[in-house]
Amino acid sequence: MQRNIPLFLVFILGIIYVLLTFIETSWSEGAVRLASSWAPLLSMWAIVPATYVTLASYGRRLTKRDRNPTTQKAILAGVTYVAFFTMLISGLKSNAEGSLFDWMFRNIQIPVTSTMFSLLTFYIASAAYRAFRVSRAHTSLLMVFAVLVMVTNTGMHTYIPFGQYWNEFSTWFLMTGNVAAKRAILIGVAVGMLATNIRIIFGIERSWMGGGA
Amino acid sequence: MLTTTIAALLTLGAMSLVWKENIVSRFIEHLILGISLGYGVVLTYRQIFLRLFWVPVTTDFAANWILILPTLIGALWLAQPFQKVRWLSLIPLAMVLGAFSGLGLERIMSSYIIEALEGTVKSLYVAGDLQKSFDHVVIWLGVVCILSYFYFRRIHNPALEKAHEYTRIVGIWWLMASFGVSFGFTVMARAALLIYRIQFLTQDWIGELIKIASGGGM
Amino acid sequence: MWKKIFTTRVIINTVVLISVVLGVYLPIKITMPLSPEVQNAVHLIENAEPGSTAMISINYAGSSIAETEPIAVALIRLCFLKDVNVIICGFFPEPAQLAEGVISTLGKTYGKKPGEDYLNLGLCYPYDAFILGWGRDYKQQTGSISVGDMVHLDPSEYTDLVTSNPSVESVINSIATTIGEDRYIAAHLLDQHQEELGETVYQLLKEQLETVTRDDWPILQPIDGFGDLLFCADITGTSSYQSWIIWSSDYRDEITYFAGTTAISAPEAYQFLQAEQMISVIPGYRGATEIETYVNNQYQSADLFRKQMEQAGFPKEVIAAYVGGASRGMPSLALVHACILILVLIGNIQYFLNRKKEA
Numbered sequence: 001m002q003r004n005i006p007l008f009l010v011f012i013l014g015i016i017y018v019l020l021t022f023i024e025t026s027w028s029e030g031a032v033r034l035a036s037s038w039a040p041l042l043s044m045w046a047i048v049p050a051t052y053v054t055l056a057s058y059g060r061r062l063t064k065r066d067r068n069p070t071t072q073k074a075i076l077a078g079v080t081y082v083a084f085f086t087m088l089i090s091g092l093k094s095n096a097e098g099s100l101f102d103w104m105f106r107n108i109q110i111p112v113t114s115t116m117f118s119l120l121t122f123y124i125a126s127a128a129y130r131a132f133r134v135s136r137a138h139t140s141l142l143m144v145f146a147v148l149v150m151v152t153n154t155g156m157h158t159y160i161p162f163g164q165y166w167n168e169f170s171t172w173f174l175m176t177g178n179v180a181a182k183r184a185i186l187i188g189v190a191v192g193m194l195a196t197n198i199r200i201i202f203g204i205e206r207s208w209m210g211g212g213a
Numbered sequence: 214m215l216t217t218t219i220a221a222l223l224t225l226g227a228m229s230l231v232w233k234e235n236i237v238s239r240f241i242e243h244l245i246l247g248i249s250l251g252y253g254v255v256l257t258y259r260q261i262f263l264r265l266f267w268v269p270v271t272t273d274f275a276a277n278w279i280l281i282l283p284t285l286i287g288a289l290w291l292a293q294p295f296q297k298v299r300w301l302s303l304i305p306l307a308m309v310l311g312a313f314s315g316l317g318l319e320r321i322m323s324s325y326i327i328e329a330l331e332g333t334v335k336s337l338y339v340a341g342d343l344q345k346s347f348d349h350v351v352i353w354l355g356v357v358c359i360l361s362y363f364y365f366r367r368i369h370n371p372a373l374e375k376a377h378e379y380t381r382i383v384g385i386w387w388l389m390a391s392f393g394v395s396f397g398f399t400v401m402a403r404a405a406l407l408i409y410r411i412q413f414l415t416q417d418w419i420g421e422l423i424k425i426a427s428g429g430g431m
Numbered sequence: 432m433w434k435k436i437f438t439t440r441v442i443i444n445t446v447v448l449i450s451v452v453l454g455v456y457l458p459i460k461i462t463m464p465l466s467p468e469v470q471n472a473v474h475l476i477e478n479a480e481p482g483s484t485a486m487i488s489i490n491y492a493g494s495s496i497a498e499t500e501p502i503a504v505a506l507i508r509l510c511f512l513k514d515v516n517v518i519i520c521g522f523f524p525e526p527a528q529l530a531e532g533v534i535s536t537l538g539k540t541y542g543k544k545p546g547e548d549y550l551n552l553g554l555c556y557p558y559d560a561f562i563l564g565w566g567r568d569y570k571q572q573t574g575s576i577s578v579g580d581m582v583h584l585d586p587s588e589y590t591d592l593v594t595s596n597p598s599v600e601s602v603i604n605s606i607a608t609t610i611g612e613d614r615y616i617a618a619h620l621l622d623q624h625q626e627e628l629g630e631t632v633y634q635l636l637k638e639q640l641e642t643v644t645r646d647d648w649p650i651l652q653p654i655d656g657f658g659d660l661l662f663c664a665d666i667t668g669t670s671s672y673q674s675w676i677i678w679s680s681d682y683r684d685e686i687t688y689f690a691g692t693t694a695i696s697a698p699e700a701y702q703f704l705q706a707e708q709m710i711s712v713i714p715g716y717r718g719a720t721e722i723e724t725y726v727n728n729q730y731q732s733a734d735l736f737r738k739q740m741e742q743a744g745f746p747k748e749v750i751a752a753y754v755g756g757a758s759r760g761m762p763s764l765a766l767v768h769a770c771i772l773i774l775v776l777i778g779n780i781q782y783f784l785n786r787k788k789e790a
Binding site for chain 1: 244255305307363384390400
Binding site: 217229234252256260264314317320321323324325328329331332352391394395396399400401402404405406407408409410411412415416417421 | 439441444447448451452454455457482494495496497498507524525527554580673678680685693694695697698701704705707708714715716717747748751755759760763764766767771
């Protein structure tokens with residue numbers, strides 16, 4: 001019974017908003033705007049349970065109630081806590097330029113996240129060496145186009161014979177062959193999205209309700 | 214310079230992960246987790262709670278009192294960690310999901326399917342422009358072949374089945390070529406980030422340190 | 432023992448690292464002419480009438496800043512050099528914070544006036560409502576949508592106040608950084624600092640806040656919707672560029688739109704170019720380098736740009752990032768790619784040799 005309430009809401013709102021897209025009046029536009037301005041207020045509280053669950057799991061390590069507790073784990077969990085509360089307290093005070101919050105954002109968060117992603121270069125290089133084989137026709141084709149794009153993207157084609165033709169072909173393929181493939185994929189994805197939206201509205205798709213639905 | 218040095222040491226620490234997971238990289242992971250969590254909470258508080266709810270309601274109650282309603286319903290999220298009342302947290306989610314599933318339908322249809330098809334079935338022959346005609350044919354052919362590969366396993370019509378066999382093969386080849394393109398671009402994306410960090414380390418940090426050491430001034 | 436340390440993985444990683452570092456120092460020059468997909472956007476700005484206005488949404492964060500920020504810098508530079516006004520916005524909190532840095536730095540460098548030559552709308556969330564709203568009658572919008580009701584106080588206009596009461600400066604600065612946020616929030620900030628400021632100053636600033644309305648922004652006056660904008664662009668590390676396409680679909684005939692994407696999303700973006708849903712794709716680092724090189728060659732050399740930034744009083748690391756942009760990384764990029772190509776080659780040679788042996 002309790003689970004029927006959210007399902008009912010999804011159904012009613014879904015149908016109303018599908019219909020609203022086909023009505024062009026000031027009040028239908030108002031209703032669309034209402035949905036947009038309510039959405040952040042409806043969703044903002046989700047950050048509270050999310051933060052609570054994460055901190056609670058680290059709290060268990062901190063207090064050594066973990067399955068196999070070690071001092072190192074406890075110290076590291078402590079680091080997370082200190083970082084969280086420093087950010088929280090300084091941020092609530094001020095987030096203007098020059099504040100501690102802004103400083104930590106610019107000098108810790110940005111450099112470290114971009115470094116983390118940059119490390120993938122090393123893994124790509126390893127993968128290129130180990131896995132990229134011209135063993136079958138399919139993979140060879142993949143490799144030929146990868147090489148083509150890599151050469152022309154970096155201006156290396158200016159140093160090789162017939163480089164100009166490489167570049168022209170690469171540009172042409174990006175605008176035609178590549179477009180065809182990506183478009184077919186997008187159409188497939190869009191049909192999937194439509195189906196999912198309809199399934200959600202009619203309560204067939206219930207994975208958003210969490211386990212056991 | 215101190216700031217740059219801290220950022221540089223953290224960069225180096227994060228990079229050490231490539232060598233092997235170690236205590237420094239683990240420290241940085243935990244640090245970033247805490248900082249990101251804090252960042253998320255603060256920004257949600259400032260940019261959504263304060264800005265879209267608290268300040269409008271407290272400064273102009275008559276015009277904005279209605280905002281209290283979604284905020285109260287949204288607060289049902291707080292029931293999430295408690296097993297018995299967890300279903301309550303599904304109510305705000307259901308409202309957002311319902312409205313946007315409905316709103317999205319027509320727009321996904323028009324932007325992702327109809328306009329994409331319009332782009333595909335452009336006139337296959339453009340008078341006086343052979344190149345364009347050829348391009349249009351190529352795109353049309355590619356989309357048809359790949360879609361036939363996606364959507365049909367087997368066609369129970371002898372004539373069509375033969376054709377499908379060929380279009381399927383062309384579709385697979387076509388996809389592989391486009392994955393090659395994607396791989397090439399991915400390498401560029403990742404390499405760009407690495408270069409950005411290395412430039413920071415070599416020029417902005419070590420370069421400046423050397424200048425200071427050689428008396429070049431701060 | 433050496434074999435244990437110098438595993439294949441370590442050797443590969445070292446080679447990659449060396450190639451990047453070498454690229455930073457080797458004097459290799461790689462020129463990138465404008466490619467067809469980038470050209471349209473550049474020519475559009477070049478041929479624009481001075482005083483026209485463009486809107487750029489900035490949606491990148493730390494994980495993609497390396498490729499996308501140079502695009503933003505190069506585009507805004509070109510706009511400013513051609514006297515095109517720029518309206519900036521961000522759809523998510525982190526990008527909105529980064530956007531402020533880019534626009535204020537370039538604005539100051541080129542001596543542009545906020546509110547007149549550029550404007551930062553700040554965080555425009557929810558973005559779907561923002562895009563839908565801008566298409567039509569955005570000036571009539573009310574409620575929590577932040578378009579319009581913005582406040583910007585320029586600290587330099589308050590020098591007298593600052594000298595008489597030092598705490599004024601920090602307050603004005605913190606209010607100035609709320610530029611683009613609702614008038615409400617600036618007023619809230621001001622209230623919080625009422626005591627610090629003293630009654631006279633407080634009243635003066637409050638009055639200032641209340642009298643500023645969106646119609647006071649000269650930059651917004653001639654604009655009623657997408658049709659009045661030279662172009663809209665999204666520079667993004669995610670697929671937010673598609674949100675523009677989806678939510679502006681009602682105004683397809685009015686809007687001129689293009690996207691600066693990361694290299695990862697670029698291949699997918701080309702199809703929207705072909706379907707004429709946008710006019711240009713600026714693919715990551717390469718796209719940034721192309722525009723940057725073009726601007727440097729045609730309008731203002733890198734040296735001049737550096738000098739102008741120095742005169743504006745920016746610290747060295749900021750100048751290095753803005754002036755060097757993407758083109759300073761191009762040699763490294765080429766070397767890393769070459770390195771990966773060689774690794775593929777070696778891997779394949781080994782594979783064939785092993786296969787022969789096995790046979």
